[in-house]
Amino acid sequence: MSGRRKVGNLLALAVLSALVQRPMHPYEIATTLRGWGKDHDMGIKWGSFYTVVRNLERHGLIAAVESVRAGRRPERTVYRITDAGRAELVDWTRELVSTPVAEQSRFRAGLSVLAVLHPEEATALLRRRLALLEEEVGAERAALAEHLRTLPRLFLVESEYDMAIREAEVAWVRALLAELGSGSYPGLAEWRAFHETGVLPAEPDGPGERSGSAP
Known part of the structure; x- marks a missing residue:
């Protein structure tokens, strides 16, 4: 259930779903999610995006693999999904698909x-x-x-x-x-x-x- 999730914000699910494709830096993750329309699917609040990324890393669901720099842009950390993150992504998806939850309308x-x-x-x-x-x-x-x-x-x-x-x-x-x-x-x-x-x-x-x- 969502109450036991280490990072319960649905934005975390979206980030994991992006990183399961390949390692990315946060800006690339956000661009990918917008391109997929995930902000519409999950009601994403972008103001908490970097906090969610940090929390995912803190709980071992994603891990930094390298830092990259393009031209004069600030250095960006590239993240990959961990085995624990993959397990969380699958388990969370199972819960959302199988368990009805009353939602406010x-x-x-x-x-x-x-x-x-x-x-x-x-x-x-x-x-x-x-x-x-x-x-x-x-x-x-x-x-x-x-x-x-x-x-x-x-x-x-x-x-x-x-x-x-x-x-x-x-x-x-x-x-x-x-x-x-x-x-x-x-x-x-x-x-x-x-x-x-x-x-x-x-x-x-x-x-x-x-x-x-x-x-």
Whole structure:
């Protein structure tokens, strides 16, 4: 689990994935990761890059092999991945692929307080979101098809995942909008009445209460 990782920042995983290709100096590692789009895949914060590299070396996951100088540029240390680093890279990847972890979503946060909006406004905003999602999915589908012309599918599997998640969200938002539009959404009348009269709907109690609600 990530709690036992000697260096738990996902940027460390990215650095190890670069060095497994060949030894590199930090600037080359960063350039490679940007070229691969790893800053998008892992939400990399570049301000901690050199700290992560130092921590990887301190824990024996990478090792300095030489220092090089090009022209008047400062001397750069070239690093290689160690056997311990390779083992960490493989084990970490196994964990990430096999073990689901709850991840925070801004959309979920908004949905959790959707009741503060009038149903008509919520519907209009969801329609706006749906239009943007459909546009994004179309662009992602075209980009993926283009990339598949030159790259093996294995190196685009994360893009397939992103598109699948977006398509699932599109389907869910469409279904929610259909319920709101037809008036079949449970509690819609009470939701509307709350905004029009200020009267709060009755709160559930007993076994039917949502788990995790305040006592």
